[in-house]
Amino acid sequence: MHKREPPSGEESSRSNSPSLYPERPAKRTRLSFSNGWPESNDETIKVHIIQAKLDASTISELFFLIERQRAEQLAASSSLKRMFELRNDPLEADVIVTAVRMRKRLERHVSWDLAQQKALVLPQWLRNSVKQGYPAPCADYAALRELHGETEENCPDEECGTSLPCASTPQSRATSAIVGPLQAPVPPNLKYTAHYSCARACPLVCINQDLIEELEVIRRSRELEGLDRNALSYERGIAAIKSYPKRVTPETFHEVTTLPYLGEKLCFKVNEFIKTGTIPEAREIATSERYRALAAITTVYGIGPATARTLYDKGVRTIEHLESYYDVSSDGDASNLDTFDAVTPNGRPIPQQDPPDLPIKVALALRKDFEIKIPRAEVEEMHDVVMRELFAIQPGCKSMIVGGYRRGKLESNDVDIVICPPKAEDIDEVKGLCAKLVKCLHDKALVTNVMHLSGFHTHDPFRLRNFDSLEKALTVFVLPPDGKRKRVHRRLDLIFALPESYWTAIIGWTGSKMFQRDLRLWAKVEKGMKFDSSGLNRRYDSKLFYPKSEKDVFDILGLDWVDPTLRNADA
DSSP states (O other): OOOOOOSSOOOOOOOOOGGGSOOOOSSOOOOOEETTEESSGGGOEEEEEOOTTOOHHHHHHHHHHHHHHHHHHHHHOTTOOOSEEEOSOGGGOSEEEOOOOSHHHHTTTSOHHHHTTSEEEOHHHHHHHHHHTSOOOGGGGBSOGGGHHHHHHHOSOGGGOSSSOOOOOHHHHHHHHHHOSOOOOOOTTSOTTOSSGGGSOBOSSOTTHHHHHHHHHHHHHHHHTTOHHHHHHHHHHHHHHHHOOSOOOTTTHHHHTTSTTOOHHHHHHHHHHHHHSSOHHHHHHHTOHHHHHHHHHTTSTTOOHHHHHHHHHTTOOSHHHHHHHTTOOOSSOOGGGOSEEEEOTTSOEEEOSOGGGHHHHHHHHTHHHHTSOEEHHHHHHHHHHHHHHHHHHSTTOEEEEOHHHHTTOSEESSEEEEEEOOOOSSGGGTTTHHHHHHHHHHHTTSEEEEEEEEOOOOOOTTOOSSOOSEEEEEEEEOOOOOSSSOOOOEEEEEEEEOGGGHHHHHHHHHOOHHHHHHHHHHHHHHHSEEEETTEEEETTTOOEEOOSSHHHHHHHTTOOOOOGGGBOOOO
16 A cells, blocks of 8 residues: 655654664653643654554544644644644654554564654544644553553653643633544535535534534424424535535525525525524424423434334333333343343344343443443444454454544444455355354453344345345443443444445445435436445446445445545534
C-alpha cells in the first residue's frame, strides 16, 4: 500500500543504531501551558505516526486532525502557536502514535531503546487531545503494557495528571467546540444539491445542527405514531439540510428552498426557525406526555414504535412501568434471561423461552449499562479481544469495526464488527463459524447473552427470502476483568460475510440509515441493480458482482467516493 507522507516535518538522516540515540533524561522538563496550549514554538508537541496496522482512512484521519487543528489555531489568532506538529523521524518526536501492541512488531519500526524514551500512545490519544483542546494524559492510552511507566513519565503534558482531564478553560472549550467529531475533508465533487444522499457529504454534526434537532423531534414523532411516509419526508429533508454547508439565515433561505426534498411545509418550518430560533410544533410535541412516553419506551432494545404504542395503550408510560410489565429488575443481572442457554456443536441455538420477549427483558435488566456510551478506545479493545479469540478458532480472518464508530462518532451505543473468514472452496467450511465464536466467548464469560443468531445462506439475487447470506450474532458482551474497572455490559453485533460480500457488508453496516436507503434506491433507479449488505447484482439477469474493495462498490455503482465520516445523513 502506498504510504502518504505527512504534510509537515523535515527529512533527517537517521541511523537505526541504538548507540546514536540520546541518553534518556533523568527527569523530563515540564512544559508550561497557558489555557491548555503551549506558549512557544519550542514547546510544540511533536508527533510521529507509525502507519503499521492502520488502514488508509485512519492514517488520513490522523494527519487531517493535526492539519485542521493547526489551521484553526492560526485562523483564530496570530498569537497562537501550534499544539501538534508531525514528524517523519521518531527520534525527533515527543509522542509516537501507534496501533501496534506487541514489542516484537514495534521493533520493526523503532528500536526498543528509543521506545523507552518516548510516550507510545494509541491513536485515540490524538483524537481526544484534539477534541478537548489540550493534550490527554498519555498513561491512559499507553500502547504497550510493558512501557506504561515510561509512557507516563515521558508524556509531554504532566500538568494534567494521570487519569483526570485538565480543568476546562475558555480557550480549550472554544477549541473543542470548533473541532467536533472526527471528519474527513469534503471533496469538491460531492455537491450538496445532489438528489441522493449517497452522492452528498453529510457530516456527523453540521453547521445547522440546532435546526436539525428541531426537525428531528417532528420526524421522530411521525415515526412513533406509525406515519412512516411522513417520517420519511422529514428524514429526506433533514439529510438535505445536513449537507448544506452554510448557516440557514434570512439571506440564505431562498437557496435552502431549492434543496432537494424541501417542500412547502418543511420550508415553512425552516422559516419559523429562522425567525424564532425554534419550531413551535417541535416544542409542543417535545413536551407532550404521549411523545415523551413513546420516546422513552423505544429506547429499550427490541421495542419498536408499534410495540410502544400497544404498551402505551395498556398504560405503560415510563421505564419503571416497563420493568413491572415484563417482571424484570434493573439490577444489572441478566444471567437468568439468556436468550440461548447453549449452542450445540453444529452451531444451532437452543431456545429456552419465547424468543420475542427475551431481548426486551435482557435490555431492561441491563439498561443502566446500555445507557453508558462506549468510547472509541473501548470499541477498539473489544474488537481486539474478539479477534484474538477468533484467531484461535480460525486463523486468517480479517475484520473491520463499522457502524457509528466508522462514521466518526467519539462514543457509540453499540459495537458492530464485520468479519470475513479465509477464502474457502466450499461454504460448508465456514458455516457455523459465527456460532463457534459466540460459544467460545460465552464459555469465557465474555458474551453473557445472545439476542439473535443466524447462519449463512446461499445468496438469493431475487430476494425471495427474508434472510441474507450473512451470519449474524447480536450479543451482550463484557470485557475481561482487569481488577481496575467495573465490567460494563455492551451490545456487540458480529457479522460474518463471505469474501465476495465482505465489502458490501462493510458499506451496509457502516450506515447511516438514510445513506443506505438512497444507495439502494440509486442502484435500482439509476443503474438497474440490487444492492444490500449481502451482495450486489444486476436486476435483469441477476449477474453477481464481486467488489475487491469498498471503493470498488462505489465505482461499480457509478458513484463518487464518500468517506465514511461523511455518510451521516440522519439527524
